[in-house]
Amino acid sequence: MQTIRPPLPYRALRPWLEARFGKPVRRVSLDQGSDCPNRDGTKGFGGCFYCDVEGSGTGALRAGVDLERQLQAGLARIQRTHPDCAAVAYLQSYSNTYVEPARLDLVLDLLEPHLGSRIVALSVATRPDTLPDWALDRLERLRDRVDVWIELGLESASDEVLRAINRLHTTQEFRASCARVKARGLQLVGHAILGLPGDGREGAVRTAQILREVGADGVKVHQLMVLERTVFANWWRQGRLQVLQPEEYVAWLADFLEHLDPEQVIHRITGDAEPEKLLAPRWPVSKNGIRDLLVQTMHRRGTRQGWAGQHS
């Protein structure tokens, strides 16, 4: 017997994509071998304290899998889920506009034959302080053929927290880059992490408020995760860093969603990491379990995404 689930109290990405493109759409992650100014010394060394050496990505290129093979394997994989499945090509690792123009051109040339057919959206993750005009020029040219999403990390609305975790950009830089993305007619996706040290539950609300103010079309949010080979791994081992428990995270996440705009599309509500890399939190609850807890919590509160803006 099929389980009937209550409607989600937030605007989830997958149904939104299916409604927009009229077919299933899945993500194909691509690692183009970019770097990060927060690792190579341009802004700093060592990266954000939660980021592992793969720059939050797959590490496929470093493992010897070139982009063409990554793309073909990804397209074949999603086609196995549904013969008509289309793709969001996702440039995920490191800062994908922190490359030479020729490198981005090469990647876009590779995607070119599939744009508007098998690839219906291109998603480019980068930092707010590494988004040059030449990159926006190139991405803007694709706008009429595919959705172009620029994913910018805010992570926290507090400059003090951003300094303390070595993000090495400010909330003002985030706001300025968001305005440039919106001015080009590109779609803006903002990232947030709940549970960063010093941010607190109020920090989650303030971060949602900034993502709403800048007009982010999409939002990705996840719990602070402590990964091997990060600065936070050392802090956690020394007892200097706490992580959220599932019920706590869900309560903060509900606050966060309530303070967004109801139209913003929620791309993600939890983070993933390979089990061998994840030190904490190791929740006894699956991703679906967190989603179900969230649904129950917001149902109990009588709220949904955007509720705070409609009741203030």
Ligand code: SF4
């Ligand atoms: S900006 Fe991104 S890739 Fe660079 S260190 Fe921070 S999280 Fe990692």
